[in-house]
Amino acid sequence: MTGPSPAAVSGSSRTVSPFAPADVLAPRIGAAIEAAFGAEYAGVDPLLRPSQFADLQANVALSLAKKVGAKPRDVAEKIVAALDVSDLASSVEISGPGFINLTLSPGWLSGAATSMAGDERLGVPRQERQIVPIDYSAPNVAKEMHAGHLRTTVVGDSLARTLEHLGHQVIRQNHIGDWGTPFGMLIEHLLDVGETSDEATLLEVDPNSFYQHAREKFDSDPAFADRARGRVVKLQAGDAPTLAVWNRLVGLSKVYFNRIYSALDVTLTDGDLAGESMYNDQLQAVCDELEDRGIAVISDGALCVFLPGYTGREGKPVPLIVRKSDGGYGYGTTDLATVKYRVQQLHANRILYVIGSPQSLHLNMVWDTARAAGWLPDDVEVVHVQIGNVLGSDRKMLRTRSGNPLRLMGLVDEANTVARKVIDEARPDLDEAIRAEIAPQIGVGAIKYADLSVAHDTEYVLDLERMVSLTGNTGPYLQYAAARIHSIFRNAGMAPDAATAPIVVAEAAERDLVLALLQFGSTVALVGDALEPHRLAGYLFELAQAFSSFYEKCPVLKADDAAVRDSRLALSALTLRVLTQGLELLGIRSPERM
């Protein structure tokens, strides 16, 4: 067994939302349990779950039965007898073996929805502030970004947005690959072609070509290869002219990264760059400290950390190599330095690594080493937000090495082209300029949603058609729902903000919509807690479905009654705010027309 050490779980407080029915009901049921069975049962989870027979069901009676030595049904009776929810529920029923079915009253739903509409935060709790460095995206200098980078970038960005919204101080850490052996070759190639040449410009638009040209020269021209190797030595020695060229190389790549981030509408900026090179001056100290304290030992000429519980082939211990036998440092050393930096300099409470799942073993070894060295205290939570492998159509893992033809920029372009085609067909009435502005919001929304709507740790086959699809459970479906609401207000000649009438729940479709709306705050809190943006995506899809259904069944502007019309306007406005806010947390735009 490898020794994946239990991360010091700081138990990030799963805060409650003031409008979510389950959050409101839980303490009531808790009080009833306490009243019925005594203070020792004060803290038990009422096990509130959505129900097919009511709005919610509490399953606690079944789990409590054997503890209190009574039949589940009788336990439920006692809880219900002590339960006071007359202001919330229109019906409390015990059914089956002891389920407590709760149906919320229209009056409470109306009041909760109206209150939510008056809340700036839409019921999203503000949590106790934590400092949370998030390591994500991490492209390589002079390398094309591919579909694998898309996922870490999009998921990491959504987590950053969500945690910030919950009140945390997020520190984005774009750990770009800007150091290492290939840089000798890249620098020499850049020197050969000239920094202002067309070839150099490839770094901004088609970095793989630049890389491959350098690689070809390296493989075919021994003299070039020698120069490249010599250049690595100079680079690592801190030779000033070499560093100047290296800087230029990184600068050209930054242009490329920023083009992608801008196209993808990702929040990463140059200020978030925290590449491998940033830790150069700390690597020796990391090694020295580990060696001096006996945590690392020399093995086959390399400085290694051997941790208990990590064995590989033939039962041999697996090392974390912190200094290669040639004296160079690998990524293990850099990763240790990042842990130190994030704990000691950034004062992190919780550190997220949004990186590929194959790195799991490596990360655990880094963390265990950091713990052994005292660099990672128990009260700092480290989490590997595992990004599942992206597979090609052959179901094989896409690798950077294989020179996969599907460039990320190509994927974006393709999606935007499809979006443009669809909008041209569907909305010829819109101005050319408006369609040109909206199409990329839809195309990129489709791509991002495709990645955000599935669990981040599952591997998946890259399916272009699915990613750029605009119907069904897709980003554009959510955007469309929001756009229809904007349209209602355009027709009404009023701003959504002006729709502040009380919300009154009457029709079933209104009820379903309100019920969905009230879950927003607790859903966002859950995403921050579990670090799973796909739950927010799933929630928003359900909300959009509830709205679409409401839209079909409940005329807003043509409602017979003025109060009903005003209520529905307020309900539509609230839905719009939740959809827009939710999409923003996913990093997806909400066009006003589409």
Next chain:
RNA sequence: GCGCCCAUAGCUCAGCUGGAUAGAGCAGCGGACUUCUAAUCCGCCGGUCGCAGGUUCGAAUCCUGCUGGGCGCGCCA
């Protein structure tokens, strides 16, 4: 060999941390635009939750074994 992860409808995936009759989307079939945007809505069809045991009031979910697949396991990152 050791370790980690995965297996749910024809396809792509959910399944709120153990709850009642397992849900969506796509595909297929049938309906709904002189009515706030049909990128939509309503309905139908479709599953032995890989297999076998176990735990318990109750299992897609937890445990064990098996089958099948992915990934990782010393000087690339």
